[in-house]
Amino acid sequence: MSSRSIRQASVLRHTALALALAVGFGGAGTALAQSTSGTIFGQATAGQTVTATSNSGVTRTVTVGQDGRYTISSLPVGTYNVSVMSGGATVSSRENVAIRVGAGTEVSFNAPATPAGNAQDLTAVTVSANTLPSIDISQVDSRTVITSAQLAKLPLARDADSIAQLAPGVVAGSSAFTGPNGKALSSFGGAGVTENAYYINGMNVTDPLNGLGGIQLPYGSIDQQEVLTGGYGAAYGRSDGGVINQVGKRGTNEWHFGAQILYTPEWGRGTPRSTHYPSAYPGTLSGQVYQNRSANKGWEAVESAYVGGPLIKDKLYMFASVEADRTKDTYTSPSTSEQQTKRTFKDPKWYAKLDWNITDSHILELTAASTKHEYNGSNYEYDPATGDRGAFISPDVSTKTSARMWIAKYTGYITDDFTISAQYGKQITDLYEDPYNPYADIIPVNAANAENENPLYTGGHPITNINKIEQIKDPSHQTRGANYRIDLTYKLGDHTITAGIDNQRTQDLRDSTYMAPTAGYSWQYGLNTNPNGSIANGVDAPANYPGGEDGYYVSKYIQSTNASVRVEQRAQYIEDSWQVNDRWLVKLGLRNDQFTNYNPEGNAFIRETKPQWAPRLGFSWDVFGDSTFKVYGNAGRYYLALPTSVALRGASGSLYTQEYYTYRGIDANGQPLNLTPIMTANGLGVPYSANREFGQAPDPKTVTAKNLKAQSQDEYILGFDKALNDKYTFGMKATYRKLNRAIDDTCDTNVFEEQGELQGADLTGLRGCYFFNPGTKAIYRLPNAGGGYTNVTITNADAGFPHVKRKYYALDTYLEHPFDGTWWGRVTYTFSKSYGNTEGQVKSDISQQDIAATQDWDYPVLMEYAGGRQSNDHRHQIKAFGSWQINPEWNVSGILTMASGAPTSCEGLYGPNQTKPAYDGNYYHWCNGSPAPAGSAGDTPWTHIFSLNAEYRPSFADHKLAFNVNIYNVFNEQKVTRLRASYSPNTYRLPLAWETPRYLRFGITYDY
Secondary structure (H helix, E strand, O other), X not given: OOOOEOOOOOOOOOOOOOOOOOOOOOOOOOOOOOOOEEEEEEEOEOOOEEEEEEOOOOEEEEEOOOOOEEEEEEEEOEEEEEEEEEOOEEEEEEEEEEEOOOOEEEOOOOOOOEOOOOOOOOOOEEEEOOOOOOOOOOOOOEEEEEEHHHHHHOOOOOOHHHHHOOOOOEEEOOOOOEOOOOOEOEEEOOOOOOOOEEEEOOEEOEOOXXXXXXXXXXXXXXXXXXXXXXXXXXXXXXXXXXXXXXEEOOOOOOOEEEEEEEXXXXXXXXXXXXXXXXXXXXXXXXXXXXXXXXXOOEEEEEEEEEEEEEEEOOOEXXXXXXXXXXXXXXXXXXXXXXXXXXXXXXXXXXXXXXXXXXXOOEEEEEEEEEEEEEEEEEEEEEEOOOOEEEEEEEEOOOEEEEEEEEEEEEEEEOOOOEEEEEEEEEEEEEEEEOOOOOOOOOOOEOHHHHHHOOHHHHOOOOOOOOOOOOEEEOOXXXXXXXXXXXXXXXXXXXXXXXXXXXXXXXXEEEEEEEEOOOOOOEEEEEEOOOOOOOOEOOEOOHHHOOOOOOXXXXXXXXXXXXXXXXXXXXXXXXXXXXXXXXXXXXXXXXXXEEEEEEOOOOOEEEEEOOOOEEEEEEEEEEOOOOOOEEEEEEEEEEEEOOOOOHHHHHOOOOEEEEEEEEOOOEOOOOOEOOOEEOEEOOEEOOOEOOXXXXXXXXXXXXXXXXXXXXXXXXXXXXXXXXXOXXXXXXXXXXXXXXXXXXXXXXXXXXXXXXXXXXOOOOEOOOOOOEEEOOOOOEEEEEEEOOOOEEEEEEOHHHHXXXXXXXXXXXXXXXXXXXXXXXXXXXXXXXXXXXXEOOOOOOEHHHOEOOOOOOOOOOOHHHHOOOOEEOOOOOOEEEEEEEEEEOOOOEEEEEEEEEEOOOEOOOEEOEOOOOEOOOOOOOOEOEEOOEEOOOOOOOEOOOEEEEEEEEEEOOHHHOOOEEEEEEEEOOOOOOOEEEEOOEOOOOOOOOEEEEOOOOEEEEEEEEEO
16 A cells, blocks of 8 residues: 555455456546545446445436546545446445545446446445555555544554654654644654645645644544655645645534543653763763753643534534643753743644535535644742752743634536535634743843853852743734635546646734843853854954953843744646556646745745746556556655745844853852953944844845745655555555755855955945855845945855755555454555755754754855754654454554664864854864764664553443553653754753653543
8 A cells, every 4th residue: 555545444355346346447536635535436337327425415426438437536535335327226336435535446346347338237236345445546646544543543642743653754853843732743754844734624724934833633533634755746735845634524414422531640651861961072060960850740631522413414514523631740940940840731622614515516615623732830949959849939931822724615516527626714823922021130041051151150050040031022923824726627538637726825923032121131151162262253262351261251142033924825736647548547747836925014035936847747557457566656846935934034124143251250140240342343342243133124135046946856756555465465665855956044245245346246235144045056136335236146166055965765665454354554664864964944953943044054164064864864764553453342552663863963163173163153063173974973772662552442332432541652761862962061962852751541432
């Protein structure tokens, strides 16, 4: 099945049931990737009629063509009865045919295809089926589909990305990046975590602000989750990583209801390992406790309920569900903070769906969903030496992310050959953060840099203070999105042609971040290991000032943004699914994307509207003509849009300054004493901005290179699926991905001035950074002294940059045993390599999520030795999962995931002399004066997570009542998964993230 769908039913023998699974697959229709639909196709006698009827009242009837083939496309997912009629009488039927999202299901009634004139009558027969053919020969892409029945049994974390990580080539992203629900995200095929697309019932619900995750359904409301890892058709766009498409449950002709309670007790959680200061770069704190995590435990409770059924039988159906997830725990901050927090998380969700079968040819669907992630906490004094919690300090900053969405979708089966689908939907997300700060009169000290305090004044123990709030956000911050699309499908002979438009508009409203009052700034301590070297480009050496003889200094840090912006994305596509003959299927697609980003004044500063052609080519070869051996492949180009947040610093009036001082003392609140200002390029003690961000609004005509093009990636896949016998399927797939273009910003205005002078331009008023395509020639429209603009061309050689590179190779293999009434299982192994000099829109090794505005490409010195293994490169991945139905009452399931470690980096000061020619800090690919290519500092350890679930459904309750226990991470393995890359004493290779300790989860479920 090659990453297709995980079957949970027995495979019918091709020889014994030839009438059900015939040779060839004739005219397999196209199921739109973003849709909630699938396709039934097959062979029968020409002129007969085939009818498919679902348990939710959908009925479709088509006539078998002269070639003996038929296709019923755009069927809502569910279970169908399929029958063939001749002369008004049913001659054969199939029951319980399951439709998977985006997939084709073969239901054939004679073998081989019988053209008109040669038809033979068949005795009426009914075949009951609870499976799909083991190999779906109508697909050319790479996908994994997990059903609600499997989700109910597998021991998984209850979020979309955890489900997605069952698919080959999908790995956990850096824990520094989380989605709207606070959960970690996924990396698909070497791409960054912001390069994925999330869908609910066919609507794109990806976070419009940063592209980090998206809205998710209540776990028990997921009917199917489709995970596309490559090769998807032209209907999909705005992703060069992967796609997560959740399809929600719907009502049927029978009323069903149920409820579930899940509980994870505190005593059922393993004790987290504490973190110690490492000795990789020894300092005064090496070996001491950095963070006592032993008390970081708590409990979680989840309650959910659902109801669904017919409001009007065969016409109008409803399904509704609610879920309440509460967690209470304790979090101990790093020892420098001397603080412990009692935390409460609330994650309520709800989902509702109406399906109206207006007629057999017209269907209307309404979907609505909501999800919230709410946090409240209380801060207490904490003694790291004794582990004792002291008096209450203050409430922690409360946050609440509230997302809701709705969709209206119409499907019209105009004729047997022509289908139209139209949908419109909206999503709104409120991002609230409580601005209250009871200690605003105390200037905060950045805890992450407190280790750089001069130990002469601290006794070797970093000092901060009770005020932990450096910045606050506008509590009315909100994002909005609107999505509408129209899809047309027409069958013309051996061709099934699909075309449509896919438009989206997103807004980021009142997105403001500013320094917390009353101080309006924070203190950041620094250390120059070479006291006589400059702190940064344009900032003098600390040794030239009293108190800086040993390289210690401090800066007054101010950073703020304030904007309301929008993005418009449009696309048109066409795709032909061509049934060349009874064994060859070819899919030819073409997509054209247009992206426009607007600044706060409503002016476009990024306009990528010239044709961006994205061809999608794929084939499927049914080698033996009996669906037992498929060879497939595809090639495609994928474009990625920029989210709204790009405008905050890139096209708005952002402020980002520092004032540098030496000091000769530190008080009990971490405040520097006896300050001496340090000279910068702007003057003694004058605020300095390395990127010239002084709050001025940039000219939208000059923000980006004139020839800027969207990020794009090419992908090539070749694979096969082989049914070894009626019990096992084996497959292998090779994938190659190559990043063509990236978008980032560059800030070396010295090059602009030099090239402007060489090209005869008298430039003035240059700002800090400009968006461009790294590694290519860029043409900039820059302001000149005459009040106009001058075009200045800067080649890659002029800028001193390498060519952009990101490549991904992978070989995936799998072995699967479909459900045979007793057990099912799947094992996958992936060998992959991800390398280059850019991760994409984010930078995991330093946890930077300034989308398309990372520190990479700002200055040439930052890109020296930047090439190497990427942070998401796990060379080996093994995933095994399955379920054993011991008897009608007992079921046991498990998941085993093993992965080699991720590469780590060492980033220090620049060159053998350890200078700071660009930025103040360890941002260069040099380590202790020696070159340190990305990913060359060793790997994190292998991880091995084994989880189990046991379920008991007693017969005395008619198997409607279930008791289960889930054990996650049975062996309580706790390996480090992320290390600090900054080459600083005490903290170089400091563990920043660990595997989740073992926990037990108990559950009671009732389904009627």
